[in-house]
Amino acid sequence: MPRRRSLVDTTGTFSLLDDLTPPLRWPEFFGDDRPVELEVGPGKGVFLAHAGAEQPGTNFVGVELAKKYAIISAARAVKAGLDNVRVVAGDAQKFLDDFVPDRSVEILHVYFPDPWWKKRHRKRRVVNARFVDRASKVVKLGGELRVMTDVEEYFREILDLLTPHPAFEPIDESRVESGDAWQLQTNFANKFRIEGRPFFGERYRVLEP
Numbered sequence: 001m002p003r004r005r006s007l008v009d010t011t012g013t014f015s016l017l018d019d020l021t022p023p024l025r026w027p028e029f030f031g032d033d034r035p036v037e038l039e040v041g042p043g044k045g046v047f048l049a050h051a052g053a054e055q056p057g058t059n060f061v062g063v064e065l066a067k068k069y070a071i072i073s074a075a076r077a078v079k080a081g082l083d084n085v086r087v088v089a090g091d092a093q094k095f096l097d098d099f100v101p102d103r104s105v106e107i108l109h110v111y112f113p114d115p116w117w118k119k120r121h122r123k124r125r126v127v128n129a130r131f132v133d134r135a136s137k138v139v140k141l142g143g144e145l146r147v148m149t150d151v152e153e154y155f156r157e158i159l160d161l162l163t164p165h166p167a168f169e170p171i172d173e174s175r176v177e178s179g180d181a182w183q184l185q186t187n188f189a190n191k192f193r194i195e196g197r198p199f200f201g202e203r204y205r206v207l208e209p
């Protein structure tokens, strides 16, 4: 007999990008004026739930391409009783380009973006020159971009985009280190930590370019 899934009402927490009207106004979107942090590709929403519970004074929005995962993320936040988490199902680049107002995000989080190993698929990587440029505009001056990946080659590519960019200044002394320094809570980070697999991250301050 198939196992029954518990149904969680995600109304108010989950939205389809296609149902939203650009540009967003965060106070309307969240219903209050707490500062906003944005996660690209939250997967199953472990970071959003953890951060939302740890920082009740901050609103968190995740934009997740896979609708199935976006719903899982939203359901996790609802089950945890969080009123400061929202999840949008859609493409992060489109969300950043058309929906997120300039200089409106405190911290932009990107954790374990899909590596798209095959050369012909590389252009699907979410962190690319266009993404970085838009990130430099949606994050508030003095805010942060935080990136973590287990794929060293992707990490080097990200560093090559960010290091020469005039809007980004690295915060951490060491550029390549175990993500354990941050005690980052995501599904992938927790899995890799148990496996003893290294991962690489950097935090950047966003400055006037």
Ligand SMILES: C[S@@+](CC[C@H](N)C(=O)[O-])C[C@H]1O[C@@H](n2cnc3c(N)ncnc32)[C@H](O)[C@@H]1O
Residues within 6 Å of the ligand: 040, 041, 042, 043, 044, 063, 064, 065, 066, 069, 090, 091, 092, 093, 110, 111, 112, 113, 114, 126, 186, 187, 188, 189
């Ligand atoms: C490898 S998973 C990592 C999930 C989570 N951040 C973690 O650390 O456990 C990458 C996630 O990014 C999502 N993703 C990939 N491309 C995306 C895009 N263009 N916009 C939004 N999400 C995207 C995938 O659907 C997937 O859920």
